[in-house]
Amino acid sequence: MRRARDPFFWGLFSAGGMLTALLLPALFLVAAITAPMGWFGMTGYEEWVALASHPVTRGGLLVVAFLAFFHAAHRFRYTLYDGLQLYHLDALISIVTYGVAAALTVLAAALLILVV
Amino acid sequence: MKSQARIPTGRISDPGYPQASNPEYTRHHPRWYRRHMPIFWWLRKFAYTKFILRELTSQPVMYATLFLLGKVWVLSRGPEAYEIFVQWLSHPAFLAFHALVLVGLLFHTVTWLNLTPKALVLRVAGRKVPGWAIVGAHYGAWLGLSGVILWILAGR
Amino acid sequence: MPDTVKLEVFRYRPEGEGEPLYETFEVPYRDEWMVLDALNQIKDHQDGTLSYRWACRMGVCGSCGMTVNGEPVLTCATYLEPFLPGPIRVEPLHGFPVIRDLVGDLEDFVGKLQRVKPWIIREEERSPSEGEYLQTPEEMDAYKRYSMCINCMLCYAACPIYELEPGFIGPAAIALAQRYNLDSRDEGARERHEVLAEHEGVWSCTFVGECSIVCPKDVDPAGAIQRYKVDATLDFFRSLVTPGRSP
Numbered sequence: 216m217r218r219a220r221d222p223f224f225w226g227l228f229s230a231g232g233m234l235t236a237l238l239l240p241a242l243f244l245v246a247a248i249t250a251p252m253g254w255f256g257m258t259g260y261e262e263w264v265a266l267a268s269h270p271v272t273r274g275g276l277l278v279v280a281f282l283a284f285f286h287a288a289h290r291f292r293y294t295l296y297d298g299l300q301l302y303h304l305d306a307l308i309s310i311v312t313y314g315v316a317a318a319l320t321v322l323a324a325a326l327l328i329l330v331v
Numbered sequence: 332m333k334s335q336a337r338i339p340t341g342r343i344s345d346p347g348y349p350q351a352s353n354p355e356y357t358r359h360h361p362r363w364y365r366r367h368m369p370i371f372w373w374l375r376k377f378a379y380t381k382f383i384l385r386e387l388t389s390q391p392v393m394y395a396t397l398f399l400l401g402k403v404w405v406l407s408r409g410p411e412a413y414e415i416f417v418q419w420l421s422h423p424a425f426l427a428f429h430a431l432v433l434v435g436l437l438f439h440t441v442t443w444l445n446l447t448p449k450a451l452v453l454r455v456a457g458r459k460v461p462g463w464a465i466v467g468a469h470y471g472a473w474l475g476l477s478g479v480i481l482w483i484l485a486g487r
Numbered sequence: 488m489p490d491t492v493k494l495e496v497f498r499y500r501p502e503g504e505g506e507p508l509y510e511t512f513e514v515p516y517r518d519e520w521m522v523l524d525a526l527n528q529i530k531d532h533q534d535g536t537l538s539y540r541w542a543c544r545m546g547v548c549g550s551c552g553m554t555v556n557g558e559p560v561l562t563c564a565t566y567l568e569p570f571l572p573g574p575i576r577v578e579p580l581h582g583f584p585v586i587r588d589l590v591g592d593l594e595d596f597v598g599k600l601q602r603v604k605p606w607i608i609r610e611e612e613r614s615p616s617e618g619e620y621l622q623t624p625e626e627m628d629a630y631k632r633y634s635m636c637i638n639c640m641l642c643y644a645a646c647p648i649y650e651l652e653p654g655f656i657g658p659a660a661i662a663l664a665q666r667y668n669l670d671s672r673d674e675g676a677r678e679r680h681e682v683l684a685e686h687e688g689v690w691s692c693t694f695v696g697e698c699s700i701v702c703p704k705d706v707d708p709a710g711a712i713q714r715y716k717v718d719a720t721l722d723f724f725r726s727l728v729t730p731g732r733s734p
């Protein structure tokens with residue numbers, strides 16, 4: 216079990232790192248900058264709702280969110296651990312970082328599955 | 332010609348070293364000097380600073396993901412809510428902040444893709460695929476996927 | 488071109504003042520001199536008590552590694568010229584307890600190296616009369632890069648994680664473990680996994696990547712470690728979907 220922890224979280228970290236590296240810049244650029252500014256095509260509310268309520272979008276976003284949260288949690292855990300030399304707090308840092316990632320994943324699932 | 336300058340930090344070694352438990356061995360043994368990592372060790376070298384900045388891209392990644400989910404939530408609240416959301420987002424302060432987040436995301440992408448050949452060793456037809464080909468393929472995938480996203484979301 | 492150059496040398500004399508200090512020496516400057524030549528000039532002509540390690544003077548023995556102006560280098564392979572006009576600061580390698588002056592204590596590494604069993608392990612040894620273990624050039628190519636390690640410890644000195652977490656098994660030891668894991672004649676990967684799969688094995692590494700940059704033999708320990716993480720992770724997730732396999 217102890218042996219399983221590192222490869223498990225590292226697997227999520229690297230899958231999330233790859234997925235976010237490939238997808239997030241373009242997604243964020245459109246969703247947060249060009250669309251609100253009214254640049255380029257899709258800027259209207261109706262179009263965005265149609266896209267955001269599509270099952271493929273929702274399923275894809277859930278996968279991205281799950282892996283991105285665990286990617287960020289793992290990285291941030293090591294940043295705190297090595298960057299601030301908090302070795303004695305490793306157990307606490309792990310519980311908080313992975314715990315936040317898990318809680319946010321549950322919230323994301325609730326949002327993407329339940330909220331229409 | 333000699334001149335001397337004292338070093339302010341440093342401490343004589345502690346008895347925690349394994350061999351210190353053997354008095355016969357340590358009696359004539361010199362005392363170790365151990366340097367300690369300062370808390371801001373990542374400022375010591377440019378490469379370390381770059382490393383810590385790379386690690387801190389976890390925060391833009393976190394923010395961007397929460398933002399996308401937040402946008403879905405706002406969309407579910409109706410057109411008026413979305414209108415207010417859009418007004419907030421086009422405020423210069425928000426735009427500047429989001430540009431900064433985007434820089435962080437791009438830094439994550441570039442550093443991540445550049446390191447792929449270290450972790451991936453591929454053989455095609457018995458020959459090792461060179462590192463530049465692995466990096467190139469990943470950049471190709473990134474540009475391709477970004478193109479598809481931009482075409483779907485902003486191209487029409 | 489200057490006639491002389493100043494070296495600020497880290498001195499630690501436990502029997503003397505007990506605290507380290509920097510001592511400045513002025514040595515003649517020669518275009519073709521390495522930092523090690525300057526240290527030898529000091530030892531021969533200025534202060535015979537200066538302590539440091541060196542042997543081959545040609546970049547293969549791996550004993551003259553020191554920190555020069557903040558970077559871990561082999562002093563026998565580092566010219567004075569790029570550091571002009573000086574002064575040039577010479578310190579022991581980071582990450583190791585200092586015994587005296589520029590001499591670090593490498594016991595910790597030697598112990599870790601033994602733990603990863605850097606030799607060919609066979610389930611059944613073949614007797615010499617049965618002939619040698621054959622290997623194709625492709626099979627040799629799989630590990631050859633890692634076999635170039637000269638144990639100079641520059642990678643440990645460049646690794647902030649080793650300095651922060653002295654338990655970390657470290658770059659060279661993992662690269663040398665992989666040197667045998669990837670050798671077609673070896674059957675010891677499982678035994679080494681016991682050590683490498685510990686948290687203080689590969690998982691302490693956060694891929695700063697400096698170990699591969701400072702390596703004078705282009706061994707690429709960072710690559711060796713990341714490959715091991717990928718393989719261990721794939722094995723783990725495969726064992727989840729294939730019952731009966733242990734990670």
